[in-house]
Each structure stands twice: as structure tokens, then as C-alpha cells.
Amino acid sequence: MKEYDLIIIGGGPAGITAGIYAQRQKLKTLLITKEFGGQISRKAVKIENYPGFLAISGQELIEKLVNHLKKYPIEIELDEVTTVEKKEEKFFVRTKSKKEFVSKALIVASGADPRPLEIPGEKEFLGKGVSYCPTCDAPFFKDKVVAVIGGGNAGFETAIFLANYAKKVYILEFSDKVKADKENQERAEKTGKVEIILNARAKEIKGKDFVEGLIFEDRISKKNIELKVEGVLIQIGNIPATSFVKGLVDFSERDEILVNFETLETKVPGLFAAGDCNIGKYRQIIIACGEGAKAALAAYDYLRKIGAL
Numbered sequence: 001m002k003e004y005d006l007i008i009i010g011g012g013p014a015g016i017t018a019g020i021y022a023q024r025q026k027l028k029t030l031l032i033t034k035e036f037g038g039q040i041s042r043k044a045v046k047i048e049n050y051p052g053f054l055a056i057s058g059q060e061l062i063e064k065l066v067n068h069l070k071k072y073p074i075e076i077e078l079d080e081v082t083t084v085e086k087k088e089e090k091f092f093v094r095t096k097s098k099k100e101f102v103s104k105a106l107i108v109a110s111g112a113d114p115r116p117l118e119i120p121g122e123k124e125f126l127g128k129g130v131s132y133c134p135t136c137d138a139p140f141f142k143d144k145v146v147a148v149i150g151g152g153n154a155g156f157e158t159a160i161f162l163a164n165y166a167k168k169v170y171i172l173e174f175s176d177k178v179k180a181d182k183e184n185q186e187r188a189e190k191t192g193k194v195e196i197i198l199n200a201r202a203k204e205i206k207g208k209d210f211v212e213g214l215i216f217e218d219r220i221s222k223k224n225i226e227l228k229v230e231g232v233l234i235q236i237g238n239i240p241a242t243s244f245v246k247g248l249v250d251f252s253e254r255d256e257i258l259v260n261f262e263t264l265e266t267k268v269p270g271l272f273a274a275g276d277c278n279i280g281k282y283r284q285i286i287i288a289c290g291e292g293a294k295a296a297l298a299a300y301d302y303l304r305k306i307g308a309l
């Protein structure tokens with residue numbers, strides 16, 4: 001079995017940056033990821049808060065990050081990590097395609113997956129009108145009426161993007177006010193196609209072969225209301241993708257990995273967690289990149305301290 005100084009799990013902003021920093025320290029590094037880009041690939045409108053770029057599409061930023069990473073001789077494995085074990089000071093990483101890799105240090109940068117609504121019809125109509133990814137599926141909703149669940153920034157950006165295609169877009173927000181930035185609220189209004197419904201609890205997605213309607217409860221009147229929609233875009237936040245380190249590290253009650261923010265080390269020596277998979281409060285690309293850099297530098301210090309370099 002091939003042994004590495006460092007294995008990085010995740011090909012989003014945190015994992016890619018960790019890879020660049022590890023390579024600059026000449027660490028023998030393997031990066032394992034299901035795909036490159038992570039959540040940026042679900043970004044519906046341009047990114048306007050990554051320093052150095054006034055506005056850049058998610059796809060373009062991913063390409064730039066990956067090209068930078070690939071300038072270095074890092075090894076890359078496109079696969080899903082299923083388990084991690086620590087035995088005799090080494091990390092054993094197993095993947096879905098039954099491969100096993102070993103390293104002396106490990107950075108988990110596996111980010112987060114979309115949070116499901118968990119209502120009837122959601123699973124049945126996934127890919128048949130139900131979607132978590134506006135950039136992937138928006139053209140499918142050309143001239144249709146659609147609903148976006150979630151009135152935060154992601155929900156509003158989804159609605160703004162969908163308005164380029166759809167006839168009408170409802171945004172359903174559970175609470176009595178939307179949480180999106182004022183700027184996103186103004187942009188949504190300008191489309192002339194977005195209608196916001198507050199105090200709405202989504203209850204069921206209906207249809208035959210494809211989505212035909214969405215039932216929600218008006219939380220004030222307690223009445224069930226059916227909207228005739230052909231698409232439901234779910235944007236209610238994320239769940240950390242951390243199940244493969246269960247039993248190894250400590251977690252918050254929301255499955256975020258607990259770390260020491262000075263080094264991003266977990267309670268397990270040599271195991272670091274960077275980006276949206278840890279307990280950090282602010283979830284942004286620049287923060288994930290910063291944490292990827294920090295974790296790689298801390299992993300280098302750790303490897304030197306244990307005499308592995």
C-alpha cells in the first residue's frame with residue numbers, strides 16, 4: 001500500500017488550497033475527492049466577494065483553482081471516501097471503489113451537502129422537477145412556474161437565476177421575514193417574476209411522472225395551500241459531509257467537526273478539518289481557502305514534530 005505524508009479529502013476551495021500549500025512544502029500528498037468545485041458549482045449567480053475578482057462565475061473560479069493545483073505534482077484520486085481509521089499513528093482511508101490509502105497526516109475538507117426538506121415527494125421527484133442545484137437544472141424550467149424553498153441568500157440567488165428561464169418563481173420562506181441581503185432582495189424584485197410567500201411550511205410535492213404541485217401550510221392560518229408548480233428548488237442550507245470520520249473525531253450537535261482554531265487540528269493528533277465541514281461560524285469561499293492553507297501548514301508542522309520529515 002502506497003504511503004503518503006498527507007491525504008486531503010475534498011476538492012472544494014478548502015481542499016484545493018490545502019493541496020497547493022502542501023505541495024509548496026514538498027509533502028507527498030494525495031487528494032481524494034468525489035469531484036472538483038464543491039458547493040461553488042451550485043452557485044447560481046456570479047461570485048462577487050472573492051478578492052481579486054469583481055465578479056466571477058463559480059465554474060470559472062473552480063477552473064482557476066484546479067489549474068493552479070495541477071501545476072504541482074500532486075496525486076489525485078476521483079473517488080468517495082467511506083471510512084477513515086487511525087492505527088499505529090497512521091491514517092487508513094478507504095473509498096467507495098474499495099481502494100485503501102495510508103498517510104501520516106490527514107486533512108478533512110469535505111464541506112457540506114444540501115440539506116433535504118424531508119417531505120413526501122422530495123425523493124420520488126428528484127431529477128423530475130425537484131432539484132438542489134439551480135445551475136445544473138435551470139434550463140429545464142424554461143417558461144414554467146417554479147417554487148424555491150428557502151428565503152436566504154441561496155434561495156434568492158436561485159430565484160434570480162431561475163427568473164432568466166421560468167415564467168414565474170415563488171420563494172417560500174418558513175419564518176415571517178426573509179434572511180437574504182437587501183441587494184439580493186432588490187435584484188429579485190427587479191426581475192418582476194418573483195413572489196415571496198412568508199410563514200410557509202412546505203408539506204408535500206405532488207405529481208404523476210413529474211412535479212405538478214407543491215402543498216404548503218400557511219403557518220398563521222394553519223391552512224394547506226396548493227401551488228401549481230412544475231419545479232421545486234430546495235435551498236434550505238447544508239449538512240456537513242462528515243459521516244466517514246464518525247467515531248474518530250468529536251462533533252457538534254449539527255455534525256460539524258470540532259477543531260482548535262489556532263491549527264484546525266481535531267482531538268486526533270495529525271487529523272485536521274478545514275472549511276465548511278468544521279464548526280466555524282462563517283461559510284465563505286475565502287474562509288475555506290484560508291482554512292485549507294492553515295491546515296496544510298499545521299500538518300507540515302505536525303509532520304516535522306513527529307519526525308516524519
Ligand SMILES: Cc1cc2nc3c(=O)[nH]c(=O)nc-3n(C[C@H](O)[C@H](O)[C@H](O)COP(=O)(O)OP(=O)(O)OC[C@H]3O[C@@H](n4cnc5c(N)ncnc54)[C@H](O)[C@@H]3O)c2cc1C
Nearest residue numbers: 010011012013014034038039081111112275276283284285
Ligand atoms: C448556492 C451557494 C452559493 C454560495 N455563494 C457564495 C458566495 O457568493 N461567496 C462565498 O464566499 N461563498 C458562497 N457560498 C459558500 C461557499 O461555496 C462555501 O463556503 C465553500 O464552497 C466551502 O468550501 P469547502 O471546500 O469547505 O467545501 P465544499 O465546497 O462543500 O467542497 C467539499 C468537497 O469535498 C468533496 N467531498 C465531500 N465528501 C466527500 C467524500 N466522502 N469523499 C471524497 N470527497 C468528498 C466534495 O465532492 C467537494 O469537492 C455559497 C454556497 C452555496 C451552496
